[in-house]
Amino acid sequence: MTDTTNTPPIGTLTVIGLGLIGSSIARAASKHGLAKEIRGGDMSEQVCEIAKSLSFVDSATTDLGAAVEGADLVVLCVPIGAFKSVGEIIAPRLKSGVILSDVGSVKQAAFTQIEPLLPEGIHFIPGHPVAGTEFSGPEAGFAELFENRWCILTPKSDADEAALAQLAGFWTKLGSKVEIMDAEHHDLVLAITSHVPHLIAYNIVGTASDLEEVTQSEVIKYSAGGFRDFTRIAASDPTMWRDVFLNNKEAVLEMLGRFMEDLTALQRAIRWGDGDALFSHFTRTRAIRKSIIEAGQETPQPDFGRSGKHGN
Amino acid sequence: MTDTTNTPPIGTLTVIGLGLIGSSIARAASKHGLAKEIRGGDMSEQVCEIAKSLSFVDSATTDLGAAVEGADLVVLCVPIGAFKSVGEIIAPRLKSGVILSDVGSVKQAAFTQIEPLLPEGIHFIPGHPVAGTEFSGPEAGFAELFENRWCILTPKSDADEAALAQLAGFWTKLGSKVEIMDAEHHDLVLAITSHVPHLIAYNIVGTASDLEEVTQSEVIKYSAGGFRDFTRIAASDPTMWRDVFLNNKEAVLEMLGRFMEDLTALQRAIRWGDGDALFSHFTRTRAIRKSIIEAGQETPQPDFGRSGKHGN
Numbered sequence: 001m002t003d004t005t006n007t008p009p010i011g012t013l014t015v016i017g018l019g020l021i022g023s024s025i026a027r028a029a030s031k032h033g034l035a036k037e038i039r040g041g042d043m044s045e046q047v048c049e050i051a052k053s054l055s056f057v058d059s060a061t062t063d064l065g066a067a068v069e070g071a072d073l074v075v076l077c078v079p080i081g082a083f084k085s086v087g088e089i090i091a092p093r094l095k096s097g098v099i100l101s102d103v104g105s106v107k108q109a110a111f112t113q114i115e116p117l118l119p120e121g122i123h124f125i126p127g128h129p130v131a132g133t134e135f136s137g138p139e140a141g142f143a144e145l146f147e148n149r150w151c152i153l154t155p156k157s158d159a160d161e162a163a164l165a166q167l168a169g170f171w172t173k174l175g176s177k178v179e180i181m182d183a184e185h186h187d188l189v190l191a192i193t194s195h196v197p198h199l200i201a202y203n204i205v206g207t208a209s210d211l212e213e214v215t216q217s218e219v220i221k222y223s224a225g226g227f228r229d230f231t232r233i234a235a236s237d238p239t240m241w242r243d244v245f246l247n248n249k250e251a252v253l254e255m256l257g258r259f260m261e262d263l264t265a266l267q268r269a270i271r272w273g274d275g276d277a278l279f280s281h282f283t284r285t286r287a288i289r290k291s292i293i294e295a296g297q298e299t300p301q302p303d304f305g306r307s308g309k310h311g312n
Numbered sequence: 313m314t315d316t317t318n319t320p321p322i323g324t325l326t327v328i329g330l331g332l333i334g335s336s337i338a339r340a341a342s343k344h345g346l347a348k349e350i351r352g353g354d355m356s357e358q359v360c361e362i363a364k365s366l367s368f369v370d371s372a373t374t375d376l377g378a379a380v381e382g383a384d385l386v387v388l389c390v391p392i393g394a395f396k397s398v399g400e401i402i403a404p405r406l407k408s409g410v411i412l413s414d415v416g417s418v419k420q421a422a423f424t425q426i427e428p429l430l431p432e433g434i435h436f437i438p439g440h441p442v443a444g445t446e447f448s449g450p451e452a453g454f455a456e457l458f459e460n461r462w463c464i465l466t467p468k469s470d471a472d473e474a475a476l477a478q479l480a481g482f483w484t485k486l487g488s489k490v491e492i493m494d495a496e497h498h499d500l501v502l503a504i505t506s507h508v509p510h511l512i513a514y515n516i517v518g519t520a521s522d523l524e525e526v527t528q529s530e531v532i533k534y535s536a537g538g539f540r541d542f543t544r545i546a547a548s549d550p551t552m553w554r555d556v557f558l559n560n561k562e563a564v565l566e567m568l569g570r571f572m573e574d575l576t577a578l579q580r581a582i583r584w585g586d587g588d589a590l591f592s593h594f595t596r597t598r599a600i601r602k603s604i605i606e607a608g609q610e611t612p613q614p615d616f617g618r619s620g621k622h623g624n
Binding site for chain 1: 393442443452462497501502504509511512513514515516517520521522526528530531532534535536538542543544548550551553554557558561567572574575576578579582585587591594596597598600602603604607609611613
């Protein structure tokens with residue numbers, strides 16, 4: 001099957017969890033005609049109603065078992081903490097030969113939570129689209145969310161090759177670049193590129209909120225000095241992030257330990273007035289942003305393109 | 313004098329230091345017709361040449377003493393570490409009654425470095441426009457940089473009222489909202505809203521660069537998970553930031569100490585699997601971003617407006 005035919009490559013796609021990521025997958029799959037039928041499942045009646053009214057699924061139900069019955073591809077888009085309870089509901093209803101995937105930010109946990117629940121004949125291949133915004137819920141999704149972003153798949157070494165190829169093709173058609181990685185390595189890479197950054201963003205926003213000497217109103221007024229950049233990711237979904245930290249404890253603590261060690265060295269340089277150490281540290285951090293821009297993972301515009309010149 | 317006349321409110325404006333901020337002041341003053349003559353001074357011959365070729369000043373010279381001679385308003389836009397050496401050059405050449413200001417991010421240091429050098433009759437009123445981008449140099453400036461941003465002035469209690477009003481009016485005409493604050497309080501407020509955020513951004517970019525288990529290429533590829541947000545301010549001018557930390561040591565160490573204390577508490581919550589503590593912390597940080605957006609200090613668009621939907 002090729003992109004030039006009009007036959008959707010998947011019969012039935014079921015997306016479980018219709019928040020930012022799930023609703024974006026449904027929207028993108030619909031936009032690109034990737035499935036004959038797109039079903040949504042969500043524990044919330046209200047979310048199902050919104051999904052139906054926004055028409056990014058052909059149907060939506062709180063009966064997750066019914067939603068996955070007969071489906072060819074099922075993608076779990078619920079917080080990691082809900083993997084087990086949702087897995088228990090859907091596992092007995094999955095058809096043999098189905099591809100089951102997820103979008104969680106921790107991949108070893110996907111195996112430990114879900115795999116024990118699965119009967120024979122299910123192709124379970126965890127995935128993680130490295131994409132998102134600070135908004136949550138079915139209204140926040142959009143079809144272009146995954147374009148030019150990486151989607152990491154973490155199959156076991158004995159995963160079915162045809163199923164892996166089909167899942168990789170699905171993400172490619174959503175606009176993503178696909179990378180295959182070991183789940184353990186994924187969790188380490190994401191700990192430094194995503195989990196610890198979120199933790200320190202949440203942390204500094206908390207620190208700033210708790211001050212007695214500086215008012216909340218002052219923090220807000222003068223946030224353009226740098227602080228506001230952190231508030232974006234500190235506005236991300238609290239349930240999702242709680243579950244990330246609870247499920248990627250080891251890698252996060254390892255990377256956080258290094259971060260704090262390095263910060264202590266900078267703290268010491270400030271205390272002792274070691275300008276050379278500060279200057280040398282601050283100089284070597286410029287190149288990495290340049291590389292990120294060149295890799296198409298960031299806008300080249302100053303101030304993310306949001307400053308006065310470019311409209312605010 | 314009112315805005316409705318065509319008479320520029322200042323005779324001669326001299327900007328010393330023609331980088332991002334200095335060149336933006338000159339551009340904005342020129343755009344709004346705020347001075348009869350706009351002179352630039354910079355220690356770098358090359359920067360003076362660029363300034364002249366971009367025509368955002370009427371003249372530019374490396375002879376800083378000559379640049380300030382007879383000027384009515386002089387704004388220092390050099391790193392704090394250069395305040396003393398530049399102050400020594402210009403102090404004897406300033407005319408009586410001149411308003412002298414600066415744009416440094418630390419305000420007590422402006423007093424300690426510059427005030428002892430000044431003869432009688434100079435109105436020295438430090439200032440700090442809370443605005444900028446991660447780019448540096450004369451080409452990076454633009455006239456709209458200060459629009460809708462705060463400019464904090466930190467006059468001594470016995471400052472000349474007319475001079476203060478004139479300086480405040482100047483910044484208002486550049487598009488800024490002006491706030492008057494005590495220098496010591498300014499340094500504390502900016503430590504949390506700007507200095508510590510920059511330090512931890514520089515720090516995590518450094519930590520990520522030093523890993524052995526995760527390659528530089530992986531950090532770059534998967535930076536959209538959160539890390540890339542930090543690389544923006546970690547690309548800021550190293551000289552300027554070295555000087556900020558050397559000159560606002562006490563307030564930065566105080567705020568950094570609180571940040572690390574709070575981070576240690578989150579670290580402990582992760583180690584002990586305290587999901588409630590994490591969830592409650594992550595929930596209370598959403599409101600502050602909403603307030604920053606409502607205060608006009610941030611774009612309401614998801615992902616700073618840079619994600620797929622809005623062009624990348």
